[in-house]
Amino acid sequence: MRAAELAEPYPVVNAGTSALVAARLLADKRLPGLVVVDADGAPSAVLPASQVVRFIVPTYVQDEPSLAGVLDEQAADRIAERLSGSTVGQLMPDKPPALAVVHADDTVLELAAAMARLRSPVCAVVDGGRVVGAVTASHLLEFVCSKVG
Amino acid sequence: MRAAELAEPYPVVNAGTSALVAARLLADKRLPGLVVVDADGAPSAVLPASQVVRFIVPTYVQDEPSLAGVLDEQAADRIAERLSGSTVGQLMPDKPPALAVVHADDTVLELAAAMARLRSPVCAVVDGGRVVGAVTASHLLEFVCSKVG
Secondary structure, three states: OEHHHHOEOOOEEOOOOEHHHHHHHHHHOOOOEEEEEOOOOOEEEEEEHHHHHHHHOOHHHHHOHHHHHHHOOOHHHHHHHHHHOOEHHHHOOOOOOOOEEEEOOOEHHHHHHHHHHHOOOEEEEEEOOEEEEEEEHHHHHHHHHHHHO | OEHHHHOEOOOEEOOOOEHHHHHHHHHHOOOOEEEEEOOOOOEEEEEEHHHHHHHHOOHHHHHOHHHHHHHOOOHHHHHHHHHHOOEHHHHOOOOOOOOEEEEOOOEHHHHHHHHHHHOOOEEEEEEOOEEEEEEEHHHHHHHHHHHHO
8 A cells, every 4th residue: 555545635834834823733633743844845844733832831831830820811812922923934943853754656664664763743745746645643553453453 | 721621531551551452542533642651540651653653663664664665565464463462561662752741720821831841742631640631732722722713
């Protein structure tokens, strides 16, 4: 079985995408991370959902979570502001986690190997230099378990 | 809003759980990872879906994904065997990724802060030393986006 057969349509963002749009894409389908593409449309990194969570929590609260209780109620508005005023490029970590990428013609086992090697929660499937879909780790396990019977 | 109000029922496994059962739990709801509890039922680690993928891909294929094409068709049977003959304890990495944990009475912002600090894809919510549910990063973003309107 080829990677393209297992791949599903998957949201792709770039450095200029609104952070709020990215958050909504992750939220809507409860995805573990988004595929980030460069200016040429080639997949370049994964934006994990936990990184977006990092972005919306002020650093001093991350360092001292007990402070979170103090400012709880005003938080939602500020979070909305932070997200709508920012881009994916701004919320990417300095060293983005590696994204597994395979070609549409590669086998599902090659896809699994790429994902395993990079510990990537998602693997982009490309054809002609463009992302044609992706497979999350749990989607791959769904496929494997269906084979196990 | 309290963590317990946002938490959803979430599968919990321990070191003795069958690896195949763990794979199926991840697959069924497309979860980013499972909450692993110790012998006392206290949450101790997260088992990322990508770690289960690692386990089912032979090491030499991870190192050289092009080898995957060679052995594709026999793979499903072997994967089934590997999973059904193993436990969560066996497929946990030597240094398991940290699991965010908050108390049922903690606020959602405290939950976000714990998740952000540990870059955890899921946060367990405990009460009386037991896991009463969990929140994934994308579930948290769903909540945040619903507040943004």
